[in-house]
Amino acid sequence: AQSVTQLGSHVSVSEGALVLLRCNYSSSVPPYLFWYVQYPNQGLQLLLKYTTGATLVKGINGFEAEFKKSETSFHLTKPSAHMSDAAEYFCAVSGNSNSGYALNFGKGTSLLVTP
């Protein structure tokens, strides 16, 4: 089954510092990968996605992620953290045809940005 593992349930960075949120996937088929962000008391919002093609994917709010097949990773980065980036971040992988390609989510990483 397709799954993702997010390393680190909590990450703390200083404002202006690099943000790195880790995600590793397991998939028996070419993966379709996603990053979502959840602000308090809100639903999940799509940040970016990888389907095929270019392995470096740019998303909203200055975030980007790189698909590395050899490392089975899809880490999320942002060069300079902003206070407004504080939120919960979820990595997800599309399932296979048996599951209707439904997304399987990681447990999430809570990002704290300190002044």
Next chain:
Amino acid sequence: DAGVIQSPRHEVTEMGQEVTLRCKPISGHDYLFWYRQTMMRGLELLIYFNNNVPIDDSGMPEDRFSAKMPNASFSTLKIQPSEPRDSAVYFCASSLGTGRIYGYTFGSGTRLTVV
């Protein structure tokens, strides 16, 4: 488009009572998903529909849970009878196609508390 609309935003009920959660997907989206979010288990897929037809309900925890989609613009998730362990945030999401290509659009969720 107003996005995916869920109601109510918050629900507090007593154990044993029936609870009904509602969802209006984005017009034109042909897939609808119900997820449950808890601290312990993260985001779990409960059930999904394609063109109003339930396709996979293997994530529904017990017979106390049921979901319907009588038309393309409305879905319900019912819990009868409710139990304290059902307390969670329930999300509805919709997508054009399986979501594999474009991802899902999530509603703001319903926070259910069963006392």
